[in-house]
Amino acid sequence: MTKHLGFMLVSALLPVLASAQEMQTVKIGFSSPLTGPQASAGKDNQGGVQLAIERLNAQGLVVGGKKVKFELLSEDDQADPRTGVSVAQKLVDQGIKAIVGPYNSGVTIPASRVYNEAGIVIATVASNPKITQQGFQYLYRVAASDSQLGGRMALYAAKELKLKKVAVIDDRTAYGQGLADEFVKVAKANGIDIVSRDFTNDKASDFSAILTSIKGRKPDGVFLGGYAPQGGPIKRQMVQLGIDVPLMGGDGICSPEMGRLGGDSIGERVYCTQGGALLDKLADGRRFAADYQTKFKRPAETYAASFYDGMMLIAKAMKAANSVEPKTYGPALAAIKYKGVSGNYEFDNKHDLKQSPVTIFRFKDSLPVPLTSY
Numbered sequence: 001m002t003k004h005l006g007f008m009l010v011s012a013l014l015p016v017l018a019s020a021q022e023m024q025t026v027k028i029g030f031s032s033p034l035t036g037p038q039a040s041a042g043k044d045n046q047g048g049v050q051l052a053i054e055r056l057n058a059q060g061l062v063v064g065g066k067k068v069k070f071e072l073l074s075e076d077d078q079a080d081p082r083t084g085v086s087v088a089q090k091l092v093d094q095g096i097k098a099i100v101g102p103y104n105s106g107v108t109i110p111a112s113r114v115y116n117e118a119g120i121v122i123a124t125v126a127s128n129p130k131i132t133q134q135g136f137q138y139l140y141r142v143a144a145s146d147s148q149l150g151g152r153m154a155l156y157a158a159k160e161l162k163l164k165k166v167a168v169i170d171d172r173t174a175y176g177q178g179l180a181d182e183f184v185k186v187a188k189a190n191g192i193d194i195v196s197r198d199f200t201n202d203k204a205s206d207f208s209a210i211l212t213s214i215k216g217r218k219p220d221g222v223f224l225g226g227y228a229p230q231g232g233p234i235k236r237q238m239v240q241l242g243i244d245v246p247l248m249g250g251d252g253i254c255s256p257e258m259g260r261l262g263g264d265s266i267g268e269r270v271y272c273t274q275g276g277a278l279l280d281k282l283a284d285g286r287r288f289a290a291d292y293q294t295k296f297k298r299p300a301e302t303y304a305a306s307f308y309d310g311m312m313l314i315a316k317a318m319k320a321a322n323s324v325e326p327k328t329y330g331p332a333l334a335a336i337k338y339k340g341v342s343g344n345y346e347f348d349n350k351h352d353l354k355q356s357p358v359t360i361f362r363f364k365d366s367l368p369v370p371l372t373s374y
Contacts, residue, residue, distance in 0.1 A: 024066040026324045027073055028053065028311065029091035029120075031084060031101035031111065034076035037202070037229035040257045041303070042103060045125075046074055047296045048307030049100050051288075056315050063318050070315075077111070079104045079202065088114035096120060097324050100310045103303070105131060105146075105174035112139050121317075121326045121333065123310035125303050127251070127275075128178035132350045138330055140347060142310045143303065144275025144356040146175070149250040150182030150225070152358040152374045153273045157221060157248060158190035161271075166248075167219040168197045169210060169234065171226035176202070179250045180225030187223075195219050202227060207234050211241050221245050227252040231270075232261025239265040246271055255301045259366025270363040273374075274302060275356050276342035288341045309340035 030049050032042035053070045061068045073094055077084040084107030091099060092114060098121040102108045105128035115122045116136040124131065125143035132141050157163045166187060170180040184194050195217040198210045211234070214222065222238065222245060224231050231253035238247065246269045254272035262270075288308065292300040317333035318324050338345040346354045361368040 022066045023069055024063075024324065025069050025071050026318075027071050027094060027096045028314070029094075029096040029099035029101070030072055030074045031077045031087050031091070031099060031107070032103040033079035034074070036078050038079045038104075038227060040260075041228075041255065041301070042076070042079075044255075044301040044304045045101065045103055045307045047292060048300070048304035049311050051292060051295060051304075052308045052311035052315075056311070061315060061319060063324055064322055068315075068318070068324065070311075077102055077104075077107050079107060081106050081110050084108075084111040085114060087111070091115075092118040092120060097326060098123065098314045100307055100314070102126060105178060109134075109174055112136055115139075119326050121314060121330055123314060125275075125306050125310070126175065128174045129182075130174070130178070132352050135350075138326060140313075140333060140351045141353065142313065142345065143306045143342075143353070144251075144273075144358055145352060146178040146182045146250070148356055148358050149273045149275060150179045151186040152360070153223070153248050153250065153271070154183045154186035154192065155190060156271070156273075156360050156374055157187065157223075157246075158192050161221065161246060163192055163221040163246070165193045165195045165217075165219045166221040166223055167195050167214040167217060168223045169207075169214075169226065170197060170199050171202045171204075171224075171230055172199055173202050173226070175252060176225035176227070178225075179252070180223065183223050183225070183248075200226070200230065202230065204230060205233050207237050208241070211237055211243060215241055215243050219245060222247050224249040224253060228255050228257035228261060232258050232263075232266065235262045235270055236265040245269070248272065251275065251302055254361050254368050256299070256367055257301075258363065258368070263366070266363050266366045268362055268364055272361050272363075272368060273358050274361060274368075275358055276306065284339075284341050305341040309338075309342050309345065312340060313338055313345055 034042045075087040088111040105126040108126035122139040251274045254274040317329045321329035321332040
């Protein structure tokens with residue numbers, strides 16, 4: 001009788017034990033440029049997501065009664081809108097439950113439609129205001145928008161640098177154009193005369209014709225709506241042409257890539273804005289930077305921490321909703337309040353951050369050094 005009862009108890013417990021050990025693999029997509037001129041930024045982003053997933057898997061997160069193992073599916077979108085849409089369809093077909101990315105606004109605008117229509121949660125740092133104006137249910141911006149990045153740079157230029165005449169260069173990407181538009185709008189409202197607006201592209205490397213024209217207009221500052229692969233050569237060529245004025249930009253130039261491409265010309269007269277608080281002022285930020293350096297043998301650059309936080313936000317929403325399905329955990333993400341490495345996360349009704357501090361950086365010894373939050 002005792003043996004029979006023992007057998008019955010063990011038999012009853014077996015399904016419970018099996019259930020406790022049951023594992024579910026949850027696929028997470030990642031989209032950024034991993035080759036080409038912006039590969040440095042893409043690999044920086046990828047490191048942030050990888051670090052988050054490794055930590056989450058080590059924690060043994062349980063959702064819906066099953067232990068979760070996150071699997072990262074990384075894709076190179078080459079900072080190209082058409083490639084980004086192809087990548088989006090590929091990741092959707094592979095059954096991802098979320099996408100951390102894309103990085104570029106020009107990629108995010110068309111690709112987000114693919115993800116949203118498939119019911120996939122999107123956590124992007126792409127900054128063009130049009131992204132969240134699409135009204136997509138599953139799309140969230142986890143960093144500052146162009147209105148914050150470009151506008152704060154314009155305010156700093158007017159109030160702190162005391163600039164009166166600025167030339168603007170725009171690379172015609174969705175990011176560069178949106179950033180330049182916001183800079184121009186706020187600059188004009190604060191008494192800065194925009195003496196010219198020239199256009200290039202995100203593949204260009206020779207800016208001598210544009211800069212020669214700008215030199216003739218005698219600005220006391222130049223603003224670039226674009227990325228480091230253009231920013232470095234632009235500043236180097238400004239020095240060669242004797243255009244001794246500050247170069248300003250947004251988060252696209254706020255990286256060590258500027259120094260690698262611009263050499264000694266990238267000094268204290270180069271300014272940029274980046275969303276988020278200063279990592280070295282926050283305990284979690286300092287730990288993240290140290291852990292990133294240890295794992296990848298390189299410093300975290302512009303958006304590694306934001307991509308890390310984006311993945312952590314997704315996991316927190318899954319836990320809160322007790323589901324890995326976007327249609328269930330998406331509403332939990334909309335209502336979330338989370339203290340991450342880059343700051344506090346809480347979304348408004350457009351799925352933009354309610355508050356996103358912007359930090360002004362100035363380059364020193366070819367590296368961006370934070371000046372102040374603005």
